[in-house]
Amino acid sequence: MNAFEIKKRILEVFCENxxxxxxxxxxxxxxxxxxxxxxxxxxxxxGEGFAIVAAPRRGYCLKSMPDKVLGYMVAAGLDExxxxxxxxxxxxxxxxxxxxxxxxAERGAPEGTLVIAERQTHGRxxxxxxxxxxxxxxxxASIVLRPAMExxxxxxxxxxxxxxxxxxxxxxxxxxxxxxxxxxxxVSGKKICGILVEIKAEPDTVDFLILGIGVNVNAxxxxxxxxxxxxxxxxxxxxxxxxxxxxILRAFDRDxxxxxxKGFSASRTRSRALSLVLGKRVRITGxxxxxxxxxxxxxxxxxxxxxxxxxxxxxxFSGDIILPKI
Numbered sequence: 001m002n003a004f005e006i007k008k009r010i011l012e013v014f015c016e017n018x019x020x021x022x023x024x025x026x027x028x029x030x031x032x033x034x035x036x037x038x039x040x041x042x043x044x045x046x047g048e049g050f051a052i053v054a055a056p057r058r059g060y061c062l063k064s065m066p067d068k069v070l071g072y073m074v075a076a077g078l079d080e081x082x083x084x085x086x087x088x089x090x091x092x093x094x095x096x097x098x099x100x101x102x103x104x105a106e107r108g109a110p111e112g113t114l115v116i117a118e119r120q121t122h123g124r125x126x127x128x129x130x131x132x133x134x135x136x137x138x139x140x141a142s143i144v145l146r147p148a149m150e151x152x153x154x155x156x157x158x159x160x161x162x163x164x165x166x167x168x169x170x171x172x173x174x175x176x177x178x179x180x181x182x183x184x185x186x187v188s189g190k191k192i193c194g195i196l197v198e199i200k201a202e203p204d205t206v207d208f209l210i211l212g213i214g215v216n217v218n219a220x221x222x223x224x225x226x227x228x229x230x231x232x233x234x235x236x237x238x239x240x241x242x243x244x245x246x247x248i249l250r251a252f253d254r255d256x257x258x259x260x261x262k263g264f265s266a267s268r269t270r271s272r273a274l275s276l277v278l279g280k281r282v283r284i285t286g287x288x289x290x291x292x293x294x295x296x297x298x299x300x301x302x303x304x305x306x307x308x309x310x311x312x313x314x315x316x317f318s319g320d321i322i323l324p325k326i
Contacts, residue, residue, distance in 0.1 A: 004088070006031070006041050008072035014052075014062035015076065023059035065242075067136055067218075069116050073242040074249070081253035083143060084246070086112035093135070095122040098198055098212040101142035105200070105208045113144040116245070123214065124196070131194060137219030138230070139245050143211045143252075147260055151201050154209060155317055156264040156302030157256075158183045158195045159271050161211055164255045165193050166274055168247035169215075175234045178276040181295070181304050181321060185215075186276055190229035192216050213248065217241050264302050271298050277321055282306070286319035295321075 001009070013022065013030055028035045042052055042060060049066025065073065071088035078084045087109065094100055094117045101115040117140045120133035133140050145157070165185050166177045175187045185193035196212035216230035217239050224230060231239045258266040272278060277295040284291045284306070293308035303315040 001033075003041070003044075004072050004075075006033070006037075007045060008075050010038070010041055010045065011062075011072060011076045014060075017062075019061060019063070021053075021055065021058040021061045025059075027060060067238075067241070068118065069139065069141075069242045069245055071114075071116065074114075074116065074245050077246060078249060081250070081257070082112040083253040083256065084112065084114055084249035086110050086114065086144075088114045088116065091115070091117040093117060093119045093121060096120055096124060096212075097140050097142040098124070098196060098210050101144050101210045101212075102198065102200075105144045105146075105210060109144045111144060111146040114249075115142045116140065131196075131214050132219075132224055132228070133214070134219050134223045136241075137223060138217045139213065139215040139241055139248070141213050141245060141248075143213075144208060145211055145256070146208045147206060149206060149260065151199070151204075151206055152301060153263065154197065154199055154201075154206060155182065156267070157209065157211065157259070158197050159298070159302050160255050160259050160264070160267050161195045161197075161213060161252055162193070163267055163270050163274060164251035165195075165213065165215065165248055167251045168244060169193075169231070171247050172239060172244055173231055173235050175231065177274075179271060179274040180276050180323070181271075181298065182302070182318065187229055187231075187234050191227055192229055192231065192234075215244070215248075217244060263300070265300055268298060268300065268302075271302075277304070277323065280323060283322040284316055284319040285322065291316070291319075 009031055024035045024038055027038050046052055051063040053061045053063055071090040075088055097115045097117050104113055119135040120140050123131035123133035162179050162185050169177045177185050177187050180186050183195040184191050193215045197209055199209040200207040218232045219230045221233050280295055282295050293306045296307050297305040299305050303317050306314045306316055
């Protein structure tokens with residue numbers, strides 16, 4: 001085992017043991033290496049912010065964990081599936097997790113490779129917009145995907161990922177999150193998550209795509225744009241980012257596997273139920289000229305079905321939706 005796997009397993013044993021002490025001998029036996037090696041990695045974990053108490057004749061006890069999204073913290077407990085089970089690259093700071101994941105994908109990184117960071121200096125959203133990424137304020141993660149599907153199916157991946165994020169938020173918080181087609185998750189009418197998919201493809205085949213997920217978790221309102229909010233701001237409590245990211249990865253692993261087998265139809269019903277735009281009059285920008293009408297449906301390819309003011313039906317595959325002010 002490498003250092004990543006050893007620390008991951010140590011953390012899993014500590015979590016399984018709760019607040020109880022576990023002897024160095026037992027820990028050594030469970031992990032399959034010497035007590036000296038155990039002590040070496042315990043010291044390293046302490047240096048990374050873990051409060052691990054060592055007591056003579058009692059062993060070790062994990063009192064608290066740092067507010068970080070260290071790779072092995074995220075991987076601990078992810079024992080099935082593809083997403084999050086591949087290589088994990090952790091950065092204290094990086095320009096953009098999507099850029100880093102794209103570089104890795106071009107060098108052959110397998111599906112499920114994950115890039116995470118505590119801070120992004122050049123985080124971005126769709127259409128080159130800046131994504132504010134305060135240190136330890138959110139989840140900034142990108143996943144390498146290599147789906148065997150046609151290019152026109154790829155846009156729906158954005159919606160599938162947004163649904164996974166909503167499910168994960170629901171597991172940890174009491175807030176009600178909804179989908180603003182095609183890539184935003186809103187809480188109380190404000191953006192809490194954005195999804196960015198970037199693709200490398202030939203005319204008829206997809207080489208790979210990078211799924212970027214940005215979630216405002218513990219950022220203060222003053223650190224975010226006026227149109228955004230965070231889970232901390234909405235719940236008035238600190239949210240464990242590593243745990244939330246694990247929930248997101250588990251949910252997306254499930255939803256993505258279903259998507260690759262059965263297409264978007266498996267997620268279409270959920271997308272309709274979670275939609276914040278269906279049945280509403282909207283204005284869509286980002287086209288050659290703005291389009292206005294009523295959002296009627298999300299179709300089998302993930303496109304938004306719009307009835308325009310002159311009664312025609314349009315299928316919209318991309319754009320920015322402006323909702324009416326309430």
